[in-house]
Amino acid sequence: MTRFFEDLAVGDTFELGTYDVTESEIRAFAxxxxxxxxxxxxxxxxxxxxxxxxxxxxxxxxAMTMRLLVDGFLADTAMLGAKGVDELRWRQPVRPDDTLxxxxxxxxxxxxxxxxxxxxxxxxxxxxxxxxxxxxVADAMIARRDDAGESEA
Amino acid sequence: MTRFFEDLAVGDTFELGTYDVTESEIRAFAxxxxxxxxxxxxxxxxxxxxxxxxxxxxxxxxAMTMRLLVDGFLADTAMLGAKGVDELRWRQPVRPDDTLxxxxxxxxxxxxxxxxxxxxxxxxxxxxxxxxxxxxVADAMIARRDDAGESEA
Numbered sequence: 001m002t003r004f005f006e007d008l009a010v011g012d013t014f015e016l017g018t019y020d021v022t023e024s025e026i027r028a029f030a031x032x033x034x035x036x037x038x039x040x041x042x043x044x045x046x047x048x049x050x051x052x053x054x055x056x057x058x059x060x061x062x063a064m065t066m067r068l069l070v071d072g073f074l075a076d077t078a079m080l081g082a083k084g085v086d087e088l089r090w091r092q093p094v095r096p097d098d099t100l101x102x103x104x105x106x107x108x109x110x111x112x113x114x115x116x117x118x119x120x121x122x123x124x125x126x127x128x129x130x131x132x133x134x135x136x137v138a139d140a141m142i143a144r145r146d147d148a149g150e151s152e153a
Numbered sequence: 154m155t156r157f158f159e160d161l162a163v164g165d166t167f168e169l170g171t172y173d174v175t176e177s178e179i180r181a182f183a184x185x186x187x188x189x190x191x192x193x194x195x196x197x198x199x200x201x202x203x204x205x206x207x208x209x210x211x212x213x214x215x216a217m218t219m220r221l222l223v224d225g226f227l228a229d230t231a232m233l234g235a236k237g238v239d240e241l242r243w244r245q246p247v248r249p250d251d252t253l254x255x256x257x258x259x260x261x262x263x264x265x266x267x268x269x270x271x272x273x274x275x276x277x278x279x280x281x282x283x284x285x286x287x288x289x290v291a292d293a294m295i296a297r298r299d300d301a302g303e304s305e306a
Binding site: 029032033034035036050057058059062063064066067070071074079080082083084085086087088089090 | 182185186187188189203211215216220223224232233236237238239241
């Protein structure tokens with residue numbers, strides 16, 4: 001069952017499952033996209049970093065959150081694309097062996113055109129301890145069920 | 154020569170080099186972090202997508218931009234971390250065989266504490282045709298040269 005714009009109401013919340021973070025994945029992502037020692041060198045990170053150990057790149061955390069969002073929400077949604085993200089915040093470090101979970105809430109919606117709507121999503125990622133590690137707000141374009149356009153506006 | 158907070162002025166701009174985008178990397182990133190067919194399935198993307206072909210995940214574009222920022226700016230900067238990103242926008246699709254370039258501009262600065270400052274960076278990523286594909290604003294914490302604290306505030 002595909003979820004269309006009409007199926008989403010402000011306040012709807014979806015739990016998105018979990019993602020197991022590994023040291024090898026933290027290092028592999030960072031070697032390619034964010035090669036700073038705090039993400040790539042466990043020994044130096046343990047000795048010198050203010051976090052006391054290796055932490056994931058913030059972009060890696062965002063990417064893992066996206067994977068949860070795709071599997072737990074977008075895969076069943078008539079998603080057309082995203083215009084952008086605001087208020088992306090890295091609130092706590094993500095470390096090897098963390099298990100992340102995420103949730104998405106519909107915080108605003110607007111019937112932008114006859115064939116699609118714009119939905120504002122608030123996405124929150126948490127660790128095993130229940131701490132929020134990352135949060136963001138994203139504007140997604142979602143297809144309307146009836147391309148002919150209802151009177152909703 | 155490490156660049157400290159005191160070395161950065163509003164208006165300073167740094168060119169960040171180039172990144173060659175490949176179809177295999179677009180697909181590999183998306184298989185792991187954003188498995189939507191528009192990023193993973195070239196045939197379906199060519200036939201069904203409004204972009205007429207495979208495009209990179211927006212998070213992949215952000216990650217490639219981060220790599221340019223690390224190599225071209227952060228590697229020589231006394232970077233302590235980032236609080237977050239605002240106004241992240243995906244303005245044009247990124248496609249296989251694009252060559253991305255990026256630039257960063259200092260748009261605001263504040264001597265937050267005696268040991269560090271907060272610098273607002275505007276980052277813009279462009280393709281071969283000179284189109285902006287991605288832009289964002291990031292707040293970075295950067296160490297001050299003199300931990301004892303100057304009178305600047």
